[in-house]
Amino acid sequence: MTSFPLxxxxxxxxxxxxxxxxxxxxxxxxxxxxxxxxxxxxxxxxEGWKLxxxxxxxxxxxxxxNSNISFPLTNRFNQDCLENLFAIIxxxxxxxxxxxxxxxxxxxxxxxxxVLLRPPPNSNCA
Numbered sequence: 828m829t830s831f832p833l834x835x836x837x838x839x840x841x842x843x844x845x846x847x848x849x850x851x852x853x854x855x856x857x858x859x860x861x862x863x864x865x866x867x868x869x870x871x872x873x874e875g876w877k878l879x880x881x882x883x884x885x886x887x888x889x890x891x892x893n894s895n896i897s898f899p900l901t902n903r904f905n906q907d908c909l910e911n912l913f914a915i916i917x918x919x920x921x922x923x924x925x926x927x928x929x930x931x932x933x934x935x936x937x938x939x940x941x942v943l944l945r946p947p948p949n950s951n952c953a
């Protein structure tokens with residue numbers, strides 16, 4: 828049997844049979860025990876990592892136990908789609924930097940309609 832490094836086994840999707848949850852739990856324990864020299868309080872990035880790890884474990888438990896989701900697509904847990912949407916809204920209209928609620932709502936509706944009416948990239952429609 829070939830033994831792979833730990834990082835190779837973590838490159839697969841999170842499932843009920845994988846080692847991700849055990850690894851996240853051990854990392855959370857490690858981050859909880861970290862101490863920093865001359866630190867007067869908590870370090871924000873460490874607290875952020877702990878929050879991210881505990882949130883991912885809680886999300887997995889919720890998805891797996893209550894929703895019958897086999898594996899979450901963790902590569903989708905980012906802000907890229909939201910940032911792209913706001914970029915589209917900023918690029919539309921006259922008042923790009925500080926739109927009123929009505930202007931924002933109109934730009935959002937316009938962006939959503941454009942996405943729905945756009946032909947698929949592999950279609951033969953012009």
